[in-house]
Amino acid sequence: MALKLRRLSNALGAEICDIDLAKPMSESTFGEIHNAFLQYGILLFRNQDISREQHIDFSRRFGELDDHASLPRDRHPDYPELLLVTNRPNPDGTPSESRYTGRSWHTDFSYTTQPALGSLLRCWELPEVGGDTLFANMTMAYDTLSEGMKKLIADLHGIHLSGTRKINAADAGEARRNEVMKLNPPIAQPVVRVHPETGRKAIYLGEKVKRFDGMTEEESMPLIDYLNRHATRPEFVYRHQWRKNDLLIWDNRCTLHQALGDFDETQLRHMERTTVKGTPSGHIVTA
Numbered sequence: 001m002a003l004k005l006r007r008l009s010n011a012l013g014a015e016i017c018d019i020d021l022a023k024p025m026s027e028s029t030f031g032e033i034h035n036a037f038l039q040y041g042i043l044l045f046r047n048q049d050i051s052r053e054q055h056i057d058f059s060r061r062f063g064e065l066d067d068h069a070s071l072p073r074d075r076h077p078d079y080p081e082l083l084l085v086t087n088r089p090n091p092d093g094t095p096s097e098s099r100y101t102g103r104s105w106h107t108d109f110s111y112t113t114q115p116a117l118g119s120l121l122r123c124w125e126l127p128e129v130g131g132d133t134l135f136a137n138m139t140m141a142y143d144t145l146s147e148g149m150k151k152l153i154a155d156l157h158g159i160h161l162s163g164t165r166k167i168n169a170a171d172a173g174e175a176r177r178n179e180v181m182k183l184n185p186p187i188a189q190p191v192v193r194v195h196p197e198t199g200r201k202a203i204y205l206g207e208k209v210k211r212f213d214g215m216t217e218e219e220s221m222p223l224i225d226y227l228n229r230h231a232t233r234p235e236f237v238y239r240h241q242w243r244k245n246d247l248l249i250w251d252n253r254c255t256l257h258q259a260l261g262d263f264d265e266t267q268l269r270h271m272e273r274t275t276v277k278g279t280p281s282g283h284i285v286t287a
């Protein structure tokens with residue numbers, strides 16, 4: 001079957017049209033989807049009124065799933081394969097601790113030694129307007145650097161921290177933050193990562209990185225800031241406006257993303273994510 005594709009932006013992304021993920025899918029159709037995933041970096045499937053089991057089963061076709069042990073408080077109580085990104089209050093009425101997930105540029109689980117291959121986020125409930133997510137193409141960002149800059153960053157490692165999300169003063173999530181940081185010590189990752197499947201180089205950075213390995217924060221930040229600004233220029237970015245029952249997969253090895261929080265927080269936004277495990281990368285930083 002030849003897939004019907006619609007490009008989402010010049011930089012990255014494609015919608016796979018006319019497909020029902022609730023129905024059985026042949027290996028050859030999945031092969032086409034997988035090729036499109038490698039080519040476009042993110043894939044969108046609209047109108048997927050699927051069960052949690054179907055979300056998990058489809059995700060498994062991309063590889064082994066993470067059980068989210070690095071973020072234990074945000075797991076779905078009945079499905080460890082599902083991570084909640086929600087502002088729905090907890091059953092006892094306290095605010096959800098995952099309501100500010102992803103509010104800075106990042107790539108999933110870069111602060112572990114097995115960063116995510118891909119993430120599949122499904123939209124269950126969304127506010128009347130906003131709640132958008134930005135995605136940036138890190139291969140394009142790398143390719144457009146000067147040869148001098150490519151040489152300069154070739155052997156650098158960025159130190160990725162788990163507890164760097166931007167939070168409101170009113171956020172009660174300090175305990176969660178401390179727990180996540182305890183579970184996930186700082187990890188040094190190469191600034192330039194070679195994609196294990198396409199062989200292409202991509203910038204692997206984001207706002208969880210505050211310094212390079214072997215350098216101070218003061219020395220590192222000007223270059224980190226420059227690279228993040230360059231990598232997230234509007235021409236490298238796609239802005240996704242969610243609809244209920246969208247399922248979107250992104251390739252964490254060559255994209256960054258950020259949840260904008262551009263919505264009325266008294267309205268419900270409820271998303272659930274599976275995470276496909278990637279290949280081991282990086283090492284724990286002891287000093």
Ligand SMILES: O=C(O)CCC(=O)C(=O)O
Pocket residue numbers: 085101102103108119121131132133257258259260271273
């Ligand atoms: O809620 C979103 O739009 C994105 C969430 C996110 O950043 C993540 O799941 O890593």
